[in-house]
Amino acid sequence: MEIPSASATTNAGHVTRQLIDTYLITHPHLDHISGFIINTAGLPGARLKRLAGLPSTISAFKQHIFNNVIWPNLSDENNGAGLVTYMRLVEGGSPALGEGAGKGYLEISDGIGVKLFSVSHGHCMEKHPHRGSSASSRYGSFDASAVTASPRGVPGSTAASGPPSLFRNSVASQDKESICVYDSSAYFIRDSATGREVLMFGDVEPDSISLSPRNQGIWQEAAPRIANGNLAAIFIECSYDNSQTDDCLFGHLTPRYVIDEMKSLAAAVEMARQAPSKLESTKKRKREAEKAHNGADNAGTAQGDDRAVSPKSTRPAKKGPSSTSGAEHGGIDTPHIATPTAEMSLDFEVNITPVIQAPQFANALRGLKVVIIHVKEKLVDGDAPRDTILAQLQEAEEEAQLGCEFVISSAGQSFLL
Template sequence: MASQEERAALQVIVLGSGGGPIETNTTAFLVRSVAKQWSKGSLLAVDAGVHLASISEILEKNNGSFDDKNSENELENSRNQKQPKRVLSNGPFAGMELQHESIKANAGYITGVLVGTYLITHPHLDHISGLVVNSSSLPRNQPKIIAGLPSTISALKTHIFNNIIWPNLSDENNGAGLVSYMRLVEDKSPSLFNSEDDGFVEVCEGLQVKTWSVSHGHCVEKHEKLSSTPESQSSENPRIRAGSTSSFTTSERNLRKSSFHDRLCFSESSAFLIQDVVTRTEILMFGDVEPDSISLFPRNKNVWTAAASRIVAGNLRGIFIECSYDDTRSVDGLFGHLAPRYLIEELKVLAAEVDKLRTRDRRKRKRASDCFAKYMRRKTKTESAQLSPYSSDFAEKDYYETDSKDDEFNDSDESCQSLYIPESAPTEKSNDEPQVTPLKGIKLIIIHIKEKLDDSPNVADIIHQQLLEHERQAQLGCEIIISSVGQSLYF
């Protein structure tokens, strides 16, 4: 029997599973189409809070776990002064042919040759710092692609690769040309009216992506209003006495307060539907995200509506989503993140959308079944009489066409008109059959857990238990997995 890895279409390698504050474990993944094996440009890096260091660490753990390829030709290799090719036999990079002797050189090969694109959910440091620091080692023969929403690319271009925070390594504004920006267009069309491939963009070998923007909290910024009064413009105020314990008098504090105005700003993140081009197998990967129920700009429902149709179609297999804090965290301390109670709340929205689609499909099948039953009754009557040449020809067909002039079939059932009915039309689900939980078969991978710097129990274990309890009560049916560095997940 084929193993899960052999049957799978997508592999996800977890380079970083956390959300800080420890900088060696921040959000980062590698995704590949299994059909592309380990070919050039076949790896998609989704976020890169950590990158090269984590790849090196994973390779080091599996150092020596390889098979000699073409071992039967060792004599020929020695004559040609060639080293036998080595292929990793286990670990996340199993099946990859090692190109070098040292770990750092092989890690550089993965980053420089195998990774084709960096797909960034949003430009916060815990999602990009590895990319930025590692970017100076990128090969110069072909620029690496950095893909994301226009807001993400704008932030990277303006605030990171700007020759101040970091050199401009892009191919824009006379940069060094090591990276090239790809601005993704958000999918805003109702999924029910889309064709299967609408909105997808190929981002690397064997993988294409559909993108949505989601909300990641808000902040209130205070901006000082410009004043034309000399007093407010002067840096030296004669009313400030030398040696005073306060820089401002009470009236001056009030004046200063009134000189500020509040501006509400939103933090935008992304959700990516990543699809294997060959099999249409999909995973959904979220950046940082807040619940719709407390958001000032709720946008998750659009993602769940689209995801529901992919679940019903059997394409979507896994959802990577954050759960930064446990349920003891107060609402005002979430800062645009999820806790277990809110994550389950979001999943209930997805489950409701799945149930809605499946109910609609059952009704369609029920109508088809009713129409089929009418034809079977009519067919029984006609077969009891002598068959005419017309009915003989009709009986040889493997489907039945309705006649809009047929009074029996036309009686107050317009849904049966001009309907093609198969010989074995499906019937509506029996009430005696066990009810299928809406998210059965879906792997829910929890990411971006923020560690506590104290002696309290492991927060990941607490979050896991809280999620399991919420899921048990909600009866969603999904498998909940806590991500960890070095994990290899197949879909």
């Protein structure tokens, strides 16, 4: 890369204006989008910038950011200024694109393919009926279209599930919770020339305490790529050190949860190494089940463009205890495995067992870099959170013998992968 100036800021401007084409957004929280928003008009290049993400993320930009209230409409939709164009990515990859090992990857820039998956990032903590009456909801000031597009971007009628008293029913209350799980996402980013990949998370919560655990599905995807040596690094958040209590996680990870997730990944990798065909057939069953499921979802959710959500995100606008999805989840007591679709529960049965039983992981993740991002600064004297987090990760790694290398990211850092 040629840099035009001795000044770092001039070079930063050059990179932003001329070199960066596409922004991959994991979720529309302000800390992940503010720099992009503020610099878009100030640093225009010769081409318009592409903003890529889940359809629910794009919808949030349209409704809540580039709406001529919070910020001018800089997009090329709805008579905007035309500096930004939206790319609504298909969750789980674009099956019709690519071929061979690159199948399903969307070429987002020259020689770079991406595939994204949604993950969970906390849930709404408001004590209101999440569906049905909006009387006690703080969303009360929104109009109906805003409510239907709220937290998970799930379209559908808010009146469909009947009066709030229905929520005393256990199935309905699970529905109430799952509907308010906040979507984030993770990107597999692949270099087309070499087949090398990185997996980039935004914010994410642990499966073990999620109302809609979806990390296991990502580990299933990642495992064969680690087994065959193509996945070089995982960028994953660790917002707090282990002193943060579960009720103050706000949909984030701490070192003990990062380690838990890496153990799940290690178990999946072991399985991929021992029985790749078994893993493939599990994935195939999962894909088929998802296809059937998505077909059903999409049928009921055809809406305008703004409400378009990815196949995964459209899940369960469950209509109450009589719906088939409700029946599917009835009788399961554990909320965090009751929420996802049936095929996800299958993955749990297959994969969680070795996590619990194996005392250590024989360096299943050897060669993998785990780069920690999103460390929240405490802005007080004493140990820097990044040092505490690294120490806690390394201590746990020593016991678990995962074999991966933990690195804490810092501004300006480069990685050769």
